[in-house]
Amino acid sequence: RKLSKAGYSTDIEESFSSGRRVVAVFAEHKRQVKGILHGESDTRKTAFIEPEETIELNNEVFSLEGEERKEVLRILKKLTAHLSVYASLLKKYLEIVGEFDFIKAKAKLAMRMQASMPNVVDKVCIDIKNAFHPLLYLYNVHSGKSTIPLTLKLDDKNRILVISGPNAGGKTVTMKTIGLLQLMLQSGLLVPVHPTSQMGIFKQIFIHIGDTQSIEFELSTYSSHLLHMKHFIENANGKTLFFIDELGSGSDPVLGGAFAEVIMEELARKHALGIVTTHYLNLKIMAHHTQGILNGAMAFDENNLLPLYQLTTGKPGSSYTFAIAQRIGLPQHIIGKAKKLVDDNHFKLDKLLNNTEKNLQQLDKEKKQLQHALQENEKLKIEMQQVIHKEKHKQQVELLKHQNKTTEERIAYLKEMERNLKQIVLDWKKNENKDEVLKHLHRLLFKKKEQIVVNKLAKKVDAN
CATH class of the missing domain: 3.40.50.300 (P-loop containing nucleotide triphosphate hydrolases)
Structure with missing residues (x-):
C-alpha cells in the first residue's frame, strides 16, 4: 500500500515469482524501491521487486514450505514402505477396477445411443x-x-x-x-x-x-x-x-x-x-x-x-x-x-435421373399409403373375426341352453312317468277292477303319444 500511495506500484495485489512474494513496480521507479529485483515483464514496463521489508518474512515462509515438502515426502515414503508388500495385489486390483470401469463406460454409452448387439x-x-x-x-x-x-x-x-x-x-x-x-x-x-x-x-x-x-x-x-x-x-x-x-x-x-x-x-x-x-x-x-x-x-x-x-x-x-x-x-x-x-446428352441423362428420383419418391409415398391401407384392412379382418367368433360362441351357448332345457324337461317327464307307473302297479295289486286300472294306463300312454306328436309339430314350426 505504501508503494501504491507513492505511485510506484502498478497494482495493490501481490504477485509471485519463483515462489517469492513480489510487488509489480513501474520500471522507471525500480531504483527508488529497496529490495531484490526478480525480473521484468515482456514489455519491460513493469519490474517485479521483493521489498526488503518482506525478505526475512519470505525466507521464513520459504523455509516452512521446504519443511512441509520434506514432511509430506517422509509420510509418502513411509506409506509406500507399508504398502510395497501388497504391490502385486494392488496392481491386480487396479487392472480389475480399470476393466470394470471400461465395461461400465461401454454400457453407459450403449444406453445413451440405444445400441444393440447385431448378429455377428x-x-x-x-x-x-x-x-x-x-x-x-x-x-x-x-x-x-x-x-x-x-x-x-x-x-x-x-x-x-x-x-x-x-x-x-x-x-x-x-x-x-x-x-x-x-x-x-x-x-x-x-x-x-x-x-x-x-x-x-x-x-x-x-x-x-x-x-x-x-x-x-x-x-x-x-x-x-x-x-x-x-x-x-x-x-x-x-x-x-x-x-x-x-x-x-x-x-x-x-x-x-x-x-x-x-x-x-x-x-x-x-x-x-x-x-x-x-x-x-x-x-x-x-x-x-x-x-x-x-x-x-x-x-x-x-x-x-x-x-x-x-x-x-x-x-x-x-x-x-x-x-x-x-x-x-x-x-x-x-x-x-x-x-x-453442358453436353445435351449429359443434361438429358441428369434430367432423367431427376425424374426417376421423383417417380421413386412418389412410388415410395404410394407404397407407404398402401401399407397403411393393408394394416387397416388387417385390423378390420381381425375385428371381424372376433365378432364372428363372439356370434358363433353366442349361438353355441344358446344351443347348449336349449339342449339343457330339453334334457331337464325329459328327466322331469320320466320321473313323473315313473311315479305314475308305480302307482298303477300298486292299483293293479290292490284294485279288483282290473279294467279300470287298464283304462288309466291307456290314458296315460295315449297322453304321452299325444305329447310327442305336439313336440314334433312345434319343432317343425320353429325350424320354418
Missing part, C-alpha cells in the same frame, strides 16, 4: 437396419431433433456401393456411419442398429476421406489420392472393407474418371467390400452394368430444393447442380448460360 456372422457382409451415426444421433437427441435411419446390405452379390447425389446431401455422412459402426463393433462396442442386423468381421479396413496433400512430401491432392489407391489395390482382398470419398477427384474429370473406373474394377476383382462416393457419370454407368457393384442415391426434394438424407439403393443419383445453384440464389441468366454449355 462368420462371413464378410454388412446388413444393417435402422442404423444411426453415433455422434449425430447423440447430438440430435441433445438438440431435440430426429435422426434419419440408414438401411443397407452388402454381401457376395453386391460387394461395392457407389453413392451419388447432391453436395451436402449426406453421402460422406452415410459412408462414415457404416465405417464407424464397423470399427465400433470390432472394438467390442454395441452399435445403434436394429437387433436383427447382421455384421461380419473384416481383417483390414481401408479409409480415404478428405484432402491429404502434403507440401513436406511434395504431394498434390491427386498424387496423395493415387498413393492411397495404390495401397488399396496392392493390399485389398476378400476380407477387406474400404471407404473412398470422391473417388478420382482432384484431376481432369475425364482422365480422373477413367482412373477411378479402373481402380474400382480392380477392387471388385479382389472381392473387397466397400463404399465409394462420386459425382462421375462413368462410375454410375459402370455400377449399373457391372455385376457386384451397386448404385446408391441420396434422396433430394426438388420441389423444396432440400436434401432428404435418405439412401436409396439400386439407382444412381443426380448431383442437382442447377437446382442447388438456384437454391443459393445464383442469377437465373448465369444458370441458363451454364445449362447451354
